Amino acid sequence: MLRLSWAGFRERWTLFAGAVLTVCLGVALVQSSLLLLISAAAGSAPAGATALARMRFDASTEAAVALLGVTLGFAALLAVFIISSTFAFTVEQRRRELALLRLVGGARRQIRRLLLAEATLLGLVGSALGVPVGVGLMAVQTWLLHRLGFVPDGFTGRWQLWIVAVSVGTGVILAVAGVSLAARRAARVRPLDALRETGEATRVMTTARWLTGLLFLAGALTLIGLSPVGGAVGGQAMAMNVSVCAAIGLTLLGPSLVPAVARLIPVRAAGVLGELAAANLRDDRRRTASTAAPVIVLVGLLLGQAAASSSFTAAGRQEQQRWIAADLVIDAPQAPGDRVAATPGVAGASTEVEVPIALTTGNGDLAYTRSATALLVDPVSYVRTHPGAGDLTALREGAVAAGPGADGFSPGDTVGVRVGDRDLGPLPVVAAVPQAIGGGATVLLPAEVVPEEQLAGVPSHTFVQLAPGVPRQQIVAALTGVGTVSDLDAWLERDSVARTATSTGVLIMVMGLGGLYALIGVINSVVVAGATRPREFASVRVTGFTRGQVIRTAVLESVVVTVAGLLLGLLAAAGTLVGVAATTAAVTGAVTVDVPWLLVSAVVAGTLLVTAVTSTVATRTATREHPVAVLGARQ
Amino acid sequence: MQSETVIALEGVSRTYGAGPTAVRAADGIDIGFRRGSWTAVMGPSGSGKSTLLHCAAGLERVDAGRVMLGDTDITTLDDDELSELRRTRIGFVFQSFNLVGALTAEQNVALPLRLAGRRPKRDEVRTALAAVGLGERAGHRPRELSGGQQQRVAIARAMVTRPEVLFADEPTGALDTSAARDVLRLLRTSADDGQTIVMVTHDPAAAARADAVVFLRDGRIVDRLAGADVRAVADRLVALEA
Numbered sequence: 045m046l047r048l049s050w051a052g053f054r055e056r057w058t059l060f061a062g063a064v065l066t067v068c069l070g071v072a073l074v075q076s077s078l079l080l081l082i083s084a085a086a087g088s089a090p091a092g093a094t095a096l097a098r099m100r101f102d103a104s105t106e107a108a109v110a111l112l113g114v115t116l117g118f119a120a121l122l123a124v125f126i127i128s129s130t131f132a133f134t135v136e137q138r139r140r141e142l143a144l145l146r147l148v149g150g151a152r153r154q155i156r157r158l159l160l161a162e163a164t165l166l167g168l169v170g171s172a173l174g175v176p177v178g179v180g181l182m183a184v185q186t187w188l189l190h191r192l193g194f195v196p197d198g199f200t201g202r203w204q205l206w207i208v209a210v211s212v213g214t215g216v217i218l219a220v221a222g223v224s225l226a227a228r229r230a231a232r233v234r235p236l237d238a239l240r241e242t243g244e245a246t247r248v249m250t251t252a253r254w255l256t257g258l259l260f261l262a263g264a265l266t267l268i269g270l271s272p273v274g275g276a277v278g279g280q281a282m283a284m285n286v287s288v289c290a291a292i293g294l295t296l297l298g299p300s301l302v303p304a305v306a307r308l309i310p311v312r313a314a315g316v317l318g319e320l321a322a323a324n325l326r327d328d329r330r331r332t333a334s335t336a337a338p339v340i341v342l343v344g345l346l347l348g349q350a351a352a353s354s355s356f357t358a359a360g361r362q363e364q365q366r367w368i369a370a371d372l373v374i375d376a377p378q379a380p381g382d383r384v385a386a387t388p389g390v391a392g393a394s395t396e397v398e399v400p401i402a403l404t405t406g407n408g409d410l411a412y413t414r415s416a417t418a419l420l421v422d423p424v425s426y427v428r429t430h431p432g433a434g435d436l437t438a439l440r441e442g443a444v445a446a447g448p449g450a451d452g453f454s455p456g457d458t459v460g461v462r463v464g465d466r467d468l469g470p471l472p473v474v475a476a477v478p479q480a481i482g483g484g485a486t487v488l489l490p491a492e493v494v495p496e497e498q499l500a501g502v503p504s505h506t507f508v509q510l511a512p513g514v515p516r517q518q519i520v521a522a523l524t525g526v527g528t529v530s531d532l533d534a535w536l537e538r539d540s541v542a543r544t545a546t547s548t549g550v551l552i553m554v555m556g557l558g559g560l561y562a563l564i565g566v567i568n569s570v571v572v573a574g575a576t577r578p579r580e581f582a583s584v585r586v587t588g589f590t591r592g593q594v595i596r597t598a599v600l601e602s603v604v605v606t607v608a609g610l611l612l613g614l615l616a617a618a619g620t621l622v623g624v625a626a627t628t629a630a631v632t633g634a635v636t637v638d639v640p641w642l643l644v645s646a647v648v649a650g651t652l653l654v655t656a657v658t659s660t661v662a663t664r665t666a667t668r669e670h671p672v673a674v675l676g677a678r679q
Numbered sequence: 680m681q682s683e684t685v686i687a688l689e690g691v692s693r694t695y696g697a698g699p700t701a702v703r704a705a706d707g708i709d710i711g712f713r714r715g716s717w718t719a720v721m722g723p724s725g726s727g728k729s730t731l732l733h734c735a736a737g738l739e740r741v742d743a744g745r746v747m748l749g750d751t752d753i754t755t756l757d758d759d760e761l762s763e764l765r766r767t768r769i770g771f772v773f774q775s776f777n778l779v780g781a782l783t784a785e786q787n788v789a790l791p792l793r794l795a796g797r798r799p800k801r802d803e804v805r806t807a808l809a810a811v812g813l814g815e816r817a818g819h820r821p822r823e824l825s826g827g828q829q830q831r832v833a834i835a836r837a838m839v840t841r842p843e844v845l846f847a848d849e850p851t852g853a854l855d856t857s858a859a860r861d862v863l864r865l866l867r868t869s870a871d872d873g874q875t876i877v878m879v880t881h882d883p884a885a886a887a888r889a890d891a892v893v894f895l896r897d898g899r900i901v902d903r904l905a906g907a908d909v910r911a912v913a914d915r916l917v918a919l920e921a
Contacts, residue, residue, distance in 0.1 A: 144777050147738075148836065149766020149794045151759050235765070236738045 047205035049661040059134050059575055060166060062218070062568040066130045067170025068177055069561050070123030071215040076185050077119045078203045080212065081112040085311075087199065095464035096498065097399040101196065103415040115185075115553050118345075122558050123214070125292070125341060126565040128222030130605050131166075133334040133569065135159055135226035142230050143237040152231040156184055159230060163223035164216055171215030185553065192549045249299050260293030264619050271623040272630035276479040277451050279631060280356055283623030287348025290616035295340050298333035305608040306332065314600060317593060320584070321600040331573050335602065336609035338565035339651055343613025346559045346647060348620035350640050353544065353551050355621070359636035360482020361540040361629040365533070367480070370394075370429050371506035372520065373535040376527030379496070379504045385425075387522050389514035394425035395506040397499060404460030404470075411460075418461065419447055419485035420494055429507040430477065440490055446476035448484035450625035461487065463494050481631045482543050496582055505535075508593075544595045559647075566651065567658045568601055574662030581663065582671035595663045602659035606652055614644075685875045686844050687711035690744035690897075691734050693727075704730035704872040706898035709746070711770040712844065712877055717870035719886035720879045721897035721912070728879040729848060731895065735877060736769055736846045737761045748843065758889030768793040774849035778821040784808060784832045791840050799839075807835040808889045813867055827858025834865060838874070845869070845879040851885050863888045883913040894919055 057177060089101035125531075135142075142155055182201045189195045229250075244678060264286045271282040306325050311318040315596075325332045374384065382392040396419050403416035423436040437446045444461060446454060453459055455476050461468040468489075477488065506526075523529050530538075540550075581594050589597070621637055628636040693705040704727040712718055720728050733739035735746055737753045745752045748768060756764065765771075778787045788807050792799040808814050811831035821829050830850060837845055847866070851859035859882075869889055870876050878889060886892045887909040894902040896919055904915060 141779065141781075144779055145790075145794070146762065146767065147777065148791045149762055149764075151762035151794075151841075153759070154762075154794060236736075237735060291910060 053571055059137060059572055060162075062572050063100060063127075063130050063134050063166050064170040064173065065166055066127050066565060066568060067215045067219055068173040069564060070119075070127050070218065071171045071211045072118040072178035072181045073557060073561060074116065074123055074214055075175065075207055075211045076182040076201070076204040077112055077116040079178075079182055079204060079207055080111060080189070082115055082184055082204070084108040084112055084195060086202075087196075094398065095466075096502070099402065099415070099464055103195065103400045103417070104194070106415045108189065108229075111189075111194055111549055111553065113472065115557075118555075118558050119561075121288075122561050123218060124221075124343070125295075126561065127218045128225075129295075129334065129337050130565065130568055130572070131163060131219055131222035132226035135223060135230050136330055136571065138333070139230065139237060143233045143235055146233060146235040155231040156224075156227045157226040157231075159221055159223050163219040163227075167216035167219030169210065170219065171212040172649055175211050178211065179203070181557075185557070188553055188556075191547070193621045194549055194554065199351050208599055216362075225669030243363060249297075253296055253299075257293050257296030260289045260296060264289035264293060264616075268619060268623045268626060269570055272626040274627065276449075276481050276627075276631045279623075279627030280352070280481070283620055283627050284349060284352045285660055286623045287344045287352075287616045287620035289502055290619040291341050291344030291348070291613065294344070294612045294616055295333075295337045297487075298337055298340070299329045301612060302333045302336040302605065303329050304606045305611055306604050307672055309604050311600060311604050312391060316378075317597045318598060321355070321597050321604060324597075324601055332605055332608075335566075335569045335573050335655075336606045336612070338549060338562050338569055339606055339609025339655075340613045340616065342559055342562035342566060342651065343610055343647060344616030345562070346555050347614065347640075347644055348617035349551055350643050351547060351619050351638070354640045355624045355628065355636055355638040357540050357544040358638040359624075359632055359634075360480065360543060361536050361631040362634065362636055364536045364540065367430060367432055367478075368507060368532065368536075369431050369509065370532050371510045371516070372508040372523070373530050374506040374508060374523055374527045374532070375535075376504050376506065378502060379420075379491075379499060380506060380526045383497070383526055384506050384508060384523065387519065389511050389519045389522070390508055391511040392425060392428045392509040393506050394422060394429040395491070395504050396421050396426070396490070396677060397502055397504040399463055399494065399499070399502060401487070402460075402462040403459070403486060404462075407458070413460070416486035417447075417449070417484075418444075418463065418487045419487045420489050420491040420499075422425060422491055423488075426488070429509065433477040434475060436475050436477075436488070439488060441493055442471060443474040443490075444471045445488040447474055447487050448480035448482075449486050450476065450479065451486070459487070463489075464498055466498070468493060479631060482540055484543070488605075507532075508533055525610070563651070563654060570655055570658040571662045572596060573602075574659060574666050578669065581667050582669075585671040586666070591667050594667055595660060598663040599656055599659045602655045603652060606655040610648055610651060683714045684711040685714045685749065686735060686877070687716040687747045688735055688744065689747065691731075691741050691746060692743040693730050693734055693739065693741050703727075703898045705734060705741070705862045708898070708900060710893065710900060712875055714875055715870060715873040715921070716891065717866065717876040717878065717889040719889035719892045720877065720895060721881065721883075721886055721892055721916055722901075723882075726895040726919075727898040728895055729908065730898070732846055732848055732877065732879050735844075736771065738766060748771065753835050759806055761866075763795075766795045767840055768843045770840065770842035770845040772830070772833050772837050772845065772847040772850045774852035776821070776826075776853075778829055778832055780821050783818050783820055784813060784835075787821070787832055788836045790836065795840075795920070808832070810838070811835045812861070825858065826854050827861055829860070830854060830862050831865065836860070838869065843875060845874055845876045847876060847880075849882075850878060851882060852881065859885065881916075883909050883916060886912045 084105060087105055089098040145155060186201050267282045267286045268287060271279045274282050303326055311322050379395055379397055384390060398417050398419055401416050401418045402413050404411055404413040406412050423439045427433050427436050436445055444459060453473055455473050457473045458470045459473060460470050510516065520529050584594055623638050625635045688708050688710050690706045691705050695702045695704055708731060716858050720731055722728050730739060733740050736897060740755050745754050785804055785808065789804045805814060805817060808817055813828060813831055816824060816828060820900045852861055854862060863885055866876055880886050887907060891903060891905045892907060892912055893900055894915060902915060904911060
């Protein structure tokens, strides 16, 4: 059986090259993310660092681990999705060949074994290529992590020998899993199907597929529904996952949806070529859906996440603008003390110092300690510059207030707080400021609980309110000695970008690399779709189409499928925007939706360009032989 | 032994579709095929020729009746047993040769044996290829062979398992006259050596090479000629189509 597999490989290498490529890149992406995740988690602060510096290091490690965890998750999701759909597609494309084996006496179980043996072989080859590619990819990801400031200088991903086993295992298991479902269906092919030139129209949409697809769409709708009640953190996570669920759901329903959407595109206007293209799209719904699938995933995930991220950044900024009552902000290398408030013309000043803390929530066996941040404030000044903060009079030494980024505790609870090596002990939560969509400190502490010497070198920012009628210029000049003075709006702009650095980082790391991977999936499916059709192209040519017309028809088809995929992908992304609107309205009181139009147009134009070019090349290759020669070589 | 029936259709019926558009492709067909006989099945298009062949070969289920291959009622077999049957007791040759494009002639011929879990002896396969006059083409792939040669590889593949019945569906339909003549000569030799052959064709010249011709119309056997020449077969067919 394996020799038969090998013969099949040589014959259909274009079909299999694509499958190997998806395994290779999937394995590389998963391997690199996993190694970096382990390296980041195992990192320790440089010797001789102060307690606070060690804490800061732990906090950044935790952020990097979280980022890499998400990256790994997305890489795995994409790998599962793209590898399984590519492999299933290659099986579908070989119906006739498999029916032929059935005709000469192949039992179902033998067909299944053949396909699984092939998948194993392809998985092995893909993984073997993926391991070295993964090493290269790790260098790229490490560079990105440094660039984005997620890891300290000197951080490197460490190579582990056992990763080879994990990578090869991942590649083979995903390939086999991708094929196994398709193999079951393919093994059900009737021997008589081999006698039909085109193969009987098969049911593409199985009940299981319908159910799973609808389940994912229901999941997306549920997430939209729940996002306004999820709070700042939960709501954002739910809104962002809407496009993931929606993209998967729409892809599963693709064989029904894509042709229906493609029908809305007036391709017939292009004359007889357009009519043929439209007919082809309708005729082979499976191919149409398989070509559109990676486009839906690419556009849905990439644009969904990007739009959510930029919307939440904008919402955070607008929220702060409403929430902070100040004219100037001073960034100083350490707390300025009373100098600001004492400056003539300053009506009020609130100095805030953000420090990393270890926060313990729950008690007894359920106690859980994590890295968090505390904002050291003077409660009276804080309330003045943050008029919506509520009553903080109870916030004094021996108590904490839940901060704008609080999660998992509320007034009435008791939390443990440790700043550097100073354990402040269990403290009652006496108040809570409203949760902010842009996040922020987990708890507020009165400034006096941390002695000044421990805060040496910890930067602060001070919100300054000016007395009416005082020339702004004069005060700015007077305060320049304290630190860098900015207008509130300019400061907020910078601050919101810094605050959403994590989600931006996720976007660049995950979506950038994942998007590239999905794009390769797009190219792949177009190549596979073209490479398996030389016979069909040849029969069109003998009816009088020129080669150029055949190519134009095929390109037209690809473009229409891509447009349909883009529309469905945008629909999935729009789902996330609805979740974003609901979340921002619930948390900040105002609907904030910010669509990164430049990225949207770049992705749309790029995808169209890539599919058009790929389709041209694939069809040129598939029509290189003389049509009569192609039709003469019967199977 | 000359009169032993190898395969018999007993009251076989098969209807496609339902309601007013239903087509009775086989309507209570009773027919037996003797060992070493070559029977041609003819009839106008839509008369049920292919259905008869497919039902007899277990490729199509029957609505009523049974198909006896020796002592086995193949209509009761499950898919695995039918697969087993196809690689041991039944051989097929089709109009479109249905060779596996990725495999050489030799590998194609060895396929049924390999599927049966046997490691075919090199001689066995070479002999089968030599019997169809392609001993020296063993290493060629289908696309490097002419139509006639491809069909002869298909015959070698069908015969390598020494099947009890060889089913041929328009075996000369895609061939030029001279290639068709070669294929028919090959079938004649096999039949003379004791191979039972059931062949669907619309070519009177092909049918005339068989021992007997059975005529179908509307899913029923309407006539049977033995030892007729091309002219007689053609006349009978024309009469049926009128």
